[in-house]
Amino acid sequence: MKKLIALLIFTFGISVSLAQTARIQIIHNAADPAAQEVDVYVNGALALDNFAFRAATPFIDLPAGVTLNVGIAPGNSGSVNDTLKNFQVVLAENKTYVAVANGVLDPNSFSPNPDGRDISFTLFAKDNIREEGNRPWGVDFVVLHGATDAPIVDIIAKRVYQPVGLDLTGTEEVNEVSDGEDSFWWGRRIVNNAAYGDITNYKRLLARQYILKVTPGDDNNTVVAKFDANLTGLGGGAAVVFASGFLNPSANQNGAAFGIFAALPDGNVVEFPMVVPTARLQVIHNAADPIANEVDVYINGTLTLDNFAFRTATPFIDIPAGVTLNIGVAPGNSGSVNDTLKNFPVQFEEGETYVAVANGVVDPSGFAPNPDGRDIAFTIFAKDGIRESGYGYNKVDFIVLHGSTDAPTVDVIARNVATIVDNAAYGDITNYIRVWANNYILDITPGNNNNTIVASFEADLSGLGGGAAVVFASGFLDPTGNQNGAPFGLFAALPDGNVVEFPAIEPFARLQVIHNAADPLANEVDVYLNGTLALDNFAFRTATPYIDVPAGVDINIGVAPGNSTTVNDTIKNFVVQFASGGTYVALANGVVDPSGFAPNPDGRDISFTLFAKDGAREQSNNSNKIDLFAVHGSTDAPTVNIFGLGIYLKNVAYGDISNYLSLRAWNNWIVITTPWPNFSIVGVWGADLRGLGGNSAVVFASGFLDPSANQNGEAFGLFVALADGNVVELPQIYGDEAQRTINKIMNENGEELTTVSTYGLEQNYPNPFNPSTVIKFSIPQSEFVSLKVYDVLGNEIATLVNEQRAPGAYEVTFDAGNLASGVYVYTLNAGDFVQTRKLMLMK
Incomplete structure (x- = not known):
């Protein structure tokens, strides 16, 4: 390339030094395989020799105000007479340009453009190009839609953060696209409804890393492709970003596949790597069948998990999304994928997070049936929307799977707190539950009888604040009726793959x-x-x-x-x-x-x-x-x-x-x-x-x-x-x-x-009596009351009441067990009221 640039300078050096000049960068973006390399002639002189597809020159000076004939010939051409296309151009003085060679030599041999745009080989040009950015913290760029078989598109830059006071002129804020990626960060549309051949005005993004999502212009929820655009080292710089290649190479002479590239002012061309669609997955082995104590897991025929043990889990891993995966489960130490016992075709959604739990028994006829009639055959229980962390630093988020084949519908009660699982049958997976990161006693009860506790477990979540987990019931309530498989227990799979057993506690x-x-x-x-x-x-x-x-x-x-x-x-x-x-x-x-x-x-x-x-x-x-x-x-x-x-x-x-x-x-x-x-x-x-x-x-x-x-x-x-x-x-x-x-x-x-309206002292009953009798009295207002018993000589025998009393009717018992038979009197004093009656003790 250095030789080619030197040739350009030599060819035009004299005229450039004596005449008006302009600045230009040339980019080769013609995906036609016949134009994989081209020779470029300017005014008959070979200027760029074997100029490769997806290459670019640095910015160079060329004469301005005069007509330049730019001829394009196949690589290794013999002379200017071999040119396939010629373009007459006049550059304006002191202007800066980019010229992009694009299209195909024979449009009839390629897929037409979906929007009817002409895809013939041509030069797309734009003036007012920048060789550097206007902000030291940003990157300035234009974008060319240069893929002939691609429709009108938008490009959305994800993971954009706008600090207060920074200028993002030229970007248009859009609503977040719901694809599960960092949904709390903004998405910005940097290309809006661009058809083939369109070149945008300048955009500016912060010099950091982005995911560029290419979507149909009228549907930002459908992502055609994603690219990783790492701009972190380009602060203060500028670039020409161009879409290149074919969406469907097989219909376009097997030309280069679609991609996004950036030409820098020095002529370096950077490819933005395509982001392969992935999902996140955790796998848990909870099949209590003794024959499945260890299993081998194959994905599309490749051994992925070797001797995967019962009650273990993987950490969350990236897996391909948007394609069908065949998950085969074979006994441990299997020889090949041909040993699989069960196969499950699955497809994961891009950006989603899943848990998949291997559960059940290989031969249900050899095990106790489920009390609720649920199918206990070996299967995979899956749930999406899984969390790898919690939403509160002092709380724990978890879901619960009922994975015990011989257990009935149950409730799980956090003792003295709340019911956290209500009427879960085998195979049911709850929605997320959030609790404080404390120590709990979990009681398992029949769903229709919370007074009967089947088992209790200690769940110490005190060290899991801010975390998440998948809690699963595992094993058999009655191992003897299930080939002496593992007994019932409660476990939690953490995001890092650790599985924690909640210790059973004595009732x-x-x-x-x-x-x-x-x-x-x-x-x-x-x-x-x-x-x-x-x-x-x-x-x-x-x-x-x-x-x-x-x-x-x-x-x-x-x-x-x-x-x-x-x-x-x-x-x-x-x-x-x-x-x-x-x-x-x-x-x-x-x-x-x-x-x-x-x-x-x-x-x-x-x-x-x-x-x-x-x-x-x-x-x-x-x-x-x-x-x-x-x-x-x-x-x-x-x-x-x-x-x-x-x-x-x-x-x-x-x-x-x-x-x-x-x-x-x-x-x-x-x-x-x-x-x-x-x-x-x-x-x-x-x-x-x-x-x-x-x-x-x-x-x-x-x-x-x-x-x-x-x-x-x-x-x-x-x-x-x-x-x-x-x-x-x-x-x-x-x-x-x-x-x-x-x-x-x-x-x-x-x-x-108010219970009484007058003072009163009633005759005791019974009378005569032996040895005790009841005396009733009433007062209409609060008074200090004295009720005493005397003998016939006036000697005080007993004090029955001697205190302040509220208004009301009262009765007291007089026990004369230690007195001699005879006549006694009792007197009530309440305020100004005094009344005396006789009583007779007969032994």
């Missing part, structure tokens, strides 16, 4: 135990589980935090006095079984010897027992609320109503356990009354729930309304057991504050407060 439940047995004999107890001391000196009105306990097996819970020596000291034994994954609260309640305590007014059994609730919660799903339930645990207390802000529980008897209430974590109160028609206020308690948002609790009534009739056991009170095991006593409210609270709470709940 367990969660349990909180509360000691609420007010019997003084049980003030402290020892609790044995299956003969082993589990709780030592467990005190009345204390609780454990939630703990793990075995599930699915019988557990003997033995309760013994505190400081017991062995399990043989147990007073009561309870055989229980907890469901795997369940959460429970168990309250020890009642008295050891009911005959030594006041009976329950409603006839409920007060024997020592365990009150249990399943479906317990260790926390609230709302950070602004607390979830709680109430337990009536006071043996001598009657049926009551319980009111508060957001609390409305009616007719709660001893041993009753309410449903959960979700209350705002703010200041609250609890008002306990007896039901109509004998309405009275049992008491008022403060319940400050501030600071407990997101927590759960158990509110339990505890102790005796009348300790004197219950071996002087602890007096009645309300207590709250939190999930961490802390027990808090709620403070009782008296006086005017109690009255204001009653008014507020009862009005909030739409309950009528």
Whole structure:
């Protein structure tokens, strides 16, 4: 080429030095095989000898203002008389040109242009050409459509980023073409509706790497070809980009295939490599058939995966797209593609990302059928739209495949979080699920019964923030019915090909135990589980935090006095079984010897027992609320109503356990009354729930309304057991504050407060009595009340009431078991009201 350029300079040197000049670059882009090399004569003199297809001169000076005859002859021509084409040209002074030899010598022997453009051999020329760019960070270029059999096209530059303040004059922004490539980067149309022979005005792109997508002019969603245009070293430069060759070489004398090239000002021609259409694929081996423990995978007859083991995966790899691939699966250590057991023709879409999971069994008749009737024959389960990374740095994105042939439709529940797979049958693949990168317990349950846990697994995702995975159920629920294949398990394939097994965990439940047995004999107890001391000196009105306990097996819970020596000291034994994954609260309640305590007014059994609730919660799903339930645990207390802000529980008897209430974590109160028609206020308690948002609790009534009739056991009170095991006593409210609270709470709940309109002291019943009797009284307003019993000489025998009481009707029990037979009097003092009545004790 240097010799040719020197020849040009020599040929025209004298006239150039004495006359007007112009600058020109010549490019050979005629794809006709007959013009593979040409000789170029200028005014009869050989200027370019054996000038090759897809070559270019640097910019040179030529005379301006005069007619130049440019003749094109075959390579190795003998003289100017061999020229096939001649062109008369006149260059303007100080102008800069590009001239591109293009077309074919005999158009009849080539495919016509789809748009009817003339494809005869010619020179395409353009002036105002740049030998360098106008911006140091950019590349300036024109584009020639030089492919004779190509239709009108657009060219879109992908991966273009426009920094603020930079000038991209000459480019037209277009919507992203949805082909799966870096869709968050812009696409820019650098050629718009260009037909054969068109040369664009100048365009400018940043000096970086691009994918150039050639599309039909009216359809940017159909990509004809892609090219890698690396402009990173060309900042401040310029170029002539030209489409070259044939879209269909076989119809064009097997000429050069279509491509895109750039001629630089120094004469170097750079080919932009064609980007072969690819997709991304991860392959997972999940076929539990023992005969397929290792397999060889052939793609189009070539061994691609050798001895690919069960429960392994490839990383994501590039594979050809847009063409049919035959995937053959053969036993491990196969001799050739002829050993394949199954073949699957597949075609992948360009730019898409897939996972393909080999699953099933080679001979279904030798294995347990699927309970839902799904086909378990060896196959490939595939899904597109797969992610190689997650969308949040502190979260994990994953899909789940049900790949266990003998397993029924299942749910997968992240314990105490949410159901993440709902009613998945064999072969089903979920959509993407996103969770925080934490540690989880995954419970597998039948799809129609979340109370039965088939298996549980620990899924530690704490180190996978920002990642993605394919989680798959694998193996057999019953290996003995499936040729002793691998047992059921849960696995995760990561994008790098690592497969992580989620460890199976022994079935367990969660349990909180509360000691609420007010019997003084049980003030402290020892609790044995299956003969082993589990709780030592467990005190009345204390609780454990939630703990793990075995599930699915019988557990003997033995309760013994505190400081017991062995399990043989147990007073009561309870055989229980907890469901795997369940959460429970168990309250020890009642008295050891009911005959030594006041009976329950409603006839409920007060024997020592365990009150249990399943479906317990260790926390609230709302950070602004607390979830709680109430337990009536006071043996001598009657049926009551319980009111508060957001609390409305009616007719709660001893041993009753309410449903959960979700209350705002703010200041609250609890008002306990007896039901109509004998309405009275049992008491008022403060319940400050501030600071407990997101927590759960158990509110339990505890102790005796009348300790004197219950071996002087602890007096009645309300207590709250939190999930961490802390027990808090709620403070009782008296006086005017109690009255204001009653008014507020009862009005909030739409309950009528005024129950009596006059003071009154009723005759005791029964009368005569032995040894106890009931005395009823009523007050219409809040008062300090005194109710006392005297003998006939005026000596005070007993004080039954001596406190502030809210308005209402009341009854108290007078036990005269230690008194002699005779007549006694009882007096009620309430404010200014005083009334006395007689009662008779007959033994």
